[in-house]
Amino acid sequence: MGVVIKVEDLGKSYIIRHQGQSGYVALRDVIAEKVKDTFSKTKHLVTNTPIPKIAAKEEFWSLKDVSFEVNQSDRVGIIGRNGAGKSTLLKILSRITEPTLGRFSTKGRIASLLEVGTGFHPELTGRENIFLNGAVLGMHRAEIKKKFDEIVDFSEVEKFLDTPVKRYSSGMYVRLAFAVAAYLESEILVVDEVLAVGDLQFQKKCLGKMQDVSQSEGRTVLFVSHNMGTINQLCNKGILLKAGRISDMGSTGDIVRRYMKSGSTNGQIERSSVSGTLVPIINFSEISINGLHSNDIYISPSNELRIGLKGVCNHDMDYFRTGITILKDGIKLFSSHNHPEPQPIKKGKFQSEFFIPKYVLRPGDYSISIFGHDNGNNRKGTEWIYGNEVLTFTILEEWDTINDFNNEGIFNLPVEP
């Protein structure tokens, strides 16, 4: 079996701007930058606050010195924490973005599925979108026509084929989109975490299909997921990425085990991941769930969650409190504060705890955002600090009579005995 993907010393760097939050430059800003700079310095002098150090640009290597080879019909799972460079690697391999260094060579057609339903138009019908999405993924018209019936069959949306997809349920939408991708005839398939959206049954069907494809047709699959179960089930090889570099390669079982263990030192909150007016005063340092610090926390639904947040405060403050927000798939589910009322806080270390009763969260992947605010009486408005999705955790798929498989919705509500 020959090598079909050869990656040599691949690297990708981005320039990060510390000023402004938007990723793009506005012409207006370029012109105004100098003026603003002078103005803000003057303002800081007048109000007698320290002038913040401006590190205008910084080079950030999101991927560096990555080399590996993939043989034909290998199913390679790429794992790593958020920001480890998984998505960047996939984006380079699917040629969406260019590497800054190194090179890669491939043999055969590459199809990439980084998002389900790219190019879908809500106004068009299911039938029209199959053709459109097929073309977007690089299929030819004749090819789509030939496979049309199979695609429809796989997607289970036959009845709604002539309905605009804007009237589809999200499940139907995902099913249709994945069905198109499943029938792609490419030698190499690059898949990002796209299965996380569908329902459980359909996810299994898709995984089965992907396994089929690589085993019987000799196709190669590169697969990114946070779900270790899926990786274990689907892939025969694993690549573990850590801070943009390959930290380990080998059989899936080993890699997954090593990855879960390696998590135990994490939980530190990077200074760069928080923003807000309180950044100079409040320094969040560590977050944990039930004493666990890793970024791969697996918790049974029948356990309650105690989320601990540690930090340091550089000034005494009169009215301060911290809080967390729980998110699922980027959707904010709820927030909780450490106190009903803002409290005085002394200079020095502080620690807050938040509590989520058992069974409330249903199985799935969640993330936590943290915040703090100070609505002091001697200042106008509210000073704030916010860290977006600083920690992720997974509620395990353990079903019982309370966390019933057949329950619907996002939450379970505990039942009075």
Added chain:
Amino acid sequence: MAEIVNEFDLVVEPGRAEKNYWNDLWRFRELFFFLAWRDILVRYKQTAIGLAWSVIRPFLTMIVLTFIFGRVAKLPNEGVPYQILVYAAMLPWQFFSTSFSDASNSLITNTNMLTKIYFPRLIIPASTVIVNVVDFLISFVILIGLMIYYHFLPPWHIVFLPLFLLLAFLTSMGAGLYVAALNVKYRDFKYIIPFVVQFGMYISPVGFSSNNISDKLRLLYSLNPMVGVIDGFRWCILGGQSKIYVPGMILSIGFTFLLLFFGIWYFRRTERTFADII
């Protein structure tokens, strides 16, 4: 074990995408048609007004311009009904202005495709313009109506009309590609586009014949590539009364190709960073 000799059919290195580019453009031709087809479907599907809009807009503009330039300013009509004089220029102008602004905004509106799928990015602005060709054809029906109403028989030159439509297409692509690429980087460019379009209408001979421009200024005036397009349209539709000013036409066409070349060059140069900064 002996090393198996591999013949990789794709090698990607920084700055080496060039070689595959035009090949890829051909390979993705079907995507171009599908995207054009999508835009057409969407434009005429949902809105009842969609179809009517491409008729009402040039028609009303024509009436206003005829009133201002023909009645109030009393500019010469070159021996044809002023309505037809204006409408013959309205057609390419409308085509150019909508194509230019659609192409300029096309990358931003298709952000999700840019960041999730590889294909030669040129396809997006190019396919966006196709829907405006359909719009053009629909608006053309009004011209035929006007001709019947005024008993005006077009000259044989009209067979050259597609050439000038192509010229309008190339002009809008040239300008559109350049601004589309700038728009990705400097997002506030989108505020400039409507202004350019509005401004352009007044400096192009839409409401009046370019024969009104004095001979001294005529060559300078022809630097605007739309002058060549509009003069060409008038020559095709109005015939003998509207003569082509040859040096100006050559200058306009030359400038169009310069613009197109520059547009493609700039687009190609910045294209590979689109997904990173959009």
